[in-house]
Amino acid sequence: MSYKYETKYNSPNFTKGSDALKVFGYKRKIDGFCLHHWGDPKAKPSYEGVRNYLSRSNGNTSAHLVVTGTGRRVSVIVNYNDVAWHSGNAWGNARTIGIELDPRGRESDKDVFAEVLADLRSAFGDKPLYMHSHFSNTQCPGVYKKLLSDLDKRSYQKISGNKFGQVTNKKTPAPVIPPKPKAVPKKVSPTTKKVDGTPQPDTGVAVVHKIDYKEENNVKEKIMKSVPKPSKVSKDQWVQVLKAGLYVGVSAVLAFFISVVTENPDLFGTLTPVVNVVLVTVKKVFSEV
Numbered sequence: 001m002s003y004k005y006e007t008k009y010n011s012p013n014f015t016k017g018s019d020a021l022k023v024f025g026y027k028r029k030i031d032g033f034c035l036h037h038w039g040d041p042k043a044k045p046s047y048e049g050v051r052n053y054l055s056r057s058n059g060n061t062s063a064h065l066v067v068t069g070t071g072r073r074v075s076v077i078v079n080y081n082d083v084a085w086h087s088g089n090a091w092g093n094a095r096t097i098g099i100e101l102d103p104r105g106r107e108s109d110k111d112v113f114a115e116v117l118a119d120l121r122s123a124f125g126d127k128p129l130y131m132h133s134h135f136s137n138t139q140c141p142g143v144y145k146k147l148l149s150d151l152d153k154r155s156y157q158k159i160s161g162n163k164f165g166q167v168t169n170k171k172t173p174a175p176v177i178p179p180k181p182k183a184v185p186k187k188v189s190p191t192t193k194k195v196d197g198t199p200q201p202d203t204g205v206a207v208v209h210k211i212d213y214k215e216e217n218n219v220k221e222k223i224m225k226s227v228p229k230p231s232k233v234s235k236d237q238w239v240q241v242l243k244a245g246l247y248v249g250v251s252a253v254l255a256f257f258i259s260v261v262t263e264n265p266d267l268f269g270t271l272t273p274v275v276n277v278v279l280v281t282v283k284k285v286f287s288e289v
């Protein structure tokens, strides 16, 4: 068996691996795999819906992989070198790969997950499988919560990839209790956003596993984005234009006076007050704005 590995979808919701220590207090390193489910199967969440939701712009949750037994599909939406926001725990985020699995718990879901986990262990080492509830007080990963040893066993029975045979039938590695971080990450509520719209990563302060599956929002966002904004000329810009026009006009008037006075010096006395009035007006206009 195998699965379809999709790489064309990308989530913008992650912390760069190089920033992990600064943000979470731990360097990015893969020490395990964290299993999630998509939520209540009764809400009929879809693979595409969850993948799109976790890839939304300015989101505060994500995962590395979205997996379903339907069509044996796997989407990688955050690079493994980077930190996805999935576990509600700083260590859990910085040190694991987050996997969102179809919540229905069908044989096909368990089977494809076992194969994905086998491949991940081949690539990153024989690291433990964690349930999301290991890191946070959450119902996630639902029906899989009690299936840790079953899923582990299935993964070790899988022969997949090019070198997975190396870890076949090994004993399940023991999970670790996350150590205390070296630097305390800044406590931010995962739901708050900075004024500039920068999403706040899930640093593990609160349990974040609420997916509302409302794709309409994404559609709305896309529609909003496609409507070009009308170009606005600000009040200041109009003032600048008027000032420039006035400057040209005044220059012409002064040039006219100068030419008249040059030709008829007698008129100098008569025209001086007029020139003064013009100059005072110009000064007033230019100093007002």
Ligand SMILES: [Zn+2]
Pocket: 035, 036, 037, 086, 132, 138, 140, 141, 209
């Ligand atoms: Zn979860």
